[in-house]
Amino acid sequence: MTGDGKVPEKPVIPPYPTREPSAAEPTVRSSDPTADGGDARDVKVVVHGDVKGIVTTGSHTINVIYDGNALVEITSLRDLTPHQPPLLPAAGRSKLFGRGALVDDVVAQLGGGSSVQLHGKPGVGKKAVAAAVHRKLAAQGRRGHVLYPRAGVDEEDSLQALYRRLAGAFFGTHFLRAIDETQLRAAVAAADFSGTHVTVVDCALPQSALTRLLETFPGCTFLFTSPHATLPDTDAAHLVRPLSRTAAVELLSAEVGLSLGPAGLQKLQFDHVWHESGGAPQRICQYALFIKRSDQWERRARGADEPRDEPAPVDPAQLSPRRQAEALAVALSEPARRVLLALATFGTALPAAWIASVTGDPQDGTAASELYDRRLVKHFDGTYWITEDAAAAVHSQEWAPAAATTAAEGLLAALGKQDGPSGPEPDPYLFLAVARALVREEQWALASRFVRIAGPRALTEGRGQLALQIYALGQMAAARGGVSKDVKFYDLAEKLTRDLLDGDKTGTTAAAAVLLAPAVGAAVVESGKALGFFGKIVATVSTKTGASVAAGAVVVAATTGVVVATANGMPAGCEPAYEAMDAYAGTDMVRTYDELSEKTRKLSSALRAASSEASEADVRTKLTAQADDLDRKMEDEVRENKERTNVKYRPHPDVIAGLAMGDDLQNHLSTQSALWDVCPRND
Secondary structure: OOOOOOOOOOOOOOOOOOOOOOOOOOOEOOOOOOOOOOOHHHOOOOOOOOOOOOEEEOOEEEEEEEOOOOEEEEOOHHHEOOOOOOEOOOOOOOOOOOOHHHHHHHHHHHHOOOOEEEEOOOOOOHHHHHHHHHHHHHHOOOEEEEEOOOOOOOOOOOHHHHHHHHHHHHHOOEEOOOOOHHHHHHHHHHHOOOOOEEEEOOOOOOHHHHHHHHHHOOOOEEEEEEOOOOOOOHHHEEEOOOOOHHHHHHHHHHHHOOOOOHHHHHHOOHHHHHHHHOOOHHHHHHHHHHHHOOHHHHHHHOOOOOOOOOOOOOOHHHOOHHHHHHHHHHOOOHHHHHHHHHHHHHOOOEEHHHHHHHHOOOOHHHHHHHHHHOOOEEEEOOEEEEOHHHHHHHHHHOOOOOOHHHHHHHHHHHHOOOOOOOOOOOOOHHHHHHHHHHHHOOOHHHHHHHHHHHHHHHHHOOOHHHHHHHHHHHHHHHHHHOOHHHHHHHHHHHHHHHHHHHOOHHHHHHHHHHHHHHHHHHHHHHHOOOOOOHHHOOOOEEEOOOOOOOOOOEEEOOOOOOEEEEOOEOOOOHHHHHHHHHHHHHOOOOOOHHHHHHHHHHHHHHHHHHHHHOOOHHHHHHHHHHHHHHHHHHHHHHHHHHHHHOOOOOOOHHHHHHHHHHHHHHHHHHHHHHHHHHOOOOO
16 A cells, blocks of 8 residues: 555444436426426526525426436426336345344335334344345335435435435436425326335434325335334334344354354353444354454364364453454455455445456455455445444554545546446545545645546536535645646636536536536547546536427526517627627637637627627627627736746646637636626527
8 A cells, every 4th residue: 555644533434335226318308298287388487596496487496417418407307207116126145133023024014005114223234124125025026226325415314315316216317406395296196106115224314304205205115224213104113123142142153153052152252242242233243254264263164173063262352343353354365455445545335346446456346255254344236335343443553545546547547438347336425535535645636637527427426515525625736736727617617516506597508518528628638538438428508398498588597687588689799799609619629829819819809899789788898898808818828828838848738738728618608608698598
């Protein structure tokens, strides 16, 4: 491992796998009637002022999704085609000690149409019971979704957060804005998801929220695992208790392969172990692995000494779960140790297919199974996450953390492949954790480059708040590294992302162009071709709504006012201004600041000519001001470029080209924004 730091003093313990159910791209229906039964073509879409949260447009709300190609505005969930839920996952068969009757009761209640809750202390085995339930439901052919907690989401315990995830699962996309409950209920009723089952793991919602949730999804059954009983139907809320002593003895005997009697249990200090474990099945299993990895046990297994029907005595000093995890961790192979360090350092679950990209060694992807065999990680559907005891063990050993530079370069390379890693996607929180580590290690240039790719990735996964945090780190890295261009970009990226999340309709178009396009541009600069993932992105925004806009009344959102275009046409001066902007956008890509200066000069001259045709004072003033701003900005950019290149070791031409392309894009966007302030949109 590299680096002279240590694993964070209080390692972040990721919860559980963070993959949303896979789905094909959403299909938008363009001919749906409106909610009240009227013709969609008669509806006018109107957005007023600086709106926040849920964006209302008359009887509709505007949301933003990423459909695999572009950011798309929708005015109704009914614009989206419902997706058939997948078959429930059937985990491998494992024996539950003393809990078979509970599993049967839960399956019976779910089969009868009731929703069920499993509540109890952390670690008592609620998820193991849920997995056994899934296995029986899968055998019946039941379909549905299993939602696990996501790392680094402060609002995860809110009903709104769950609505967004459920809407994403049922309609096959990610939503960037809040979901309107009334609209969601109408869409669910129209789609008819009756018979679908949903399991929500680690759900801490209060009873009032669960009541609303069940009313929103009638006909569906839910299984919640929760810390407390909050289900409205108290008869369907089951307390999962820690393992009884008898069940714990059965589990330990099965794990070590001996029928342990009183003498064997005494030698293994069982009563002390059971007390230390709190009756948690995972800790009992970890203790069994600890015993089987001991020198005495290995000699016994070889038949060198020890009678085969009794274990050797155990040192009481080794009986705490953390000491057991430490003993298991220090004996790991080097590949498995690298994986454990990556899990502890970045604090989030890792899909098996992405492990090698994070650790930097191709063989590490298969090493995670060694961690699972030693009960240092939990595993679900190809994804691994570290246990609390294992994370504490890593910290106590004071091992150096996983190298953030290795993780960043590996992730960039993986994202750049057309046929990248298969299977579950990594949680976008991984990108935030890596960016934080890069900043902590003062890897300014790499951090800024990594954020250019990671920010849009988080955004297209529906994780807008994470994207904001990632962009803030990019801004810090660019400022510390003295890259003023990147500082300006991240300032703009953060503002546009906030506009996008808060409901600024204009911000949707700007975000699509600024936030998604740079990922492609960065790849062109670095490798001559677009990244595999972002090469698919169309850096524009489309509006796909069930309610099409009436030809006579297009209303465009702005933070300060609303501009209306009527059938009389555009105000004088707007049409030639739009033509100038389109000509600017249609010219060849620039690679030098001389080319950009000439291109910008033509645009500013055309805007001044358009302003001379304007009959309205506000149009004339806006066009003139934009032309002046472009000229002034271009003078500053040319001067800064001369300073940048007037050094002994000039930047690579591709670097200059990347900066010029970024400024070229910002000129286009600022002009577009200025026109939209005073001219109706021409799309």
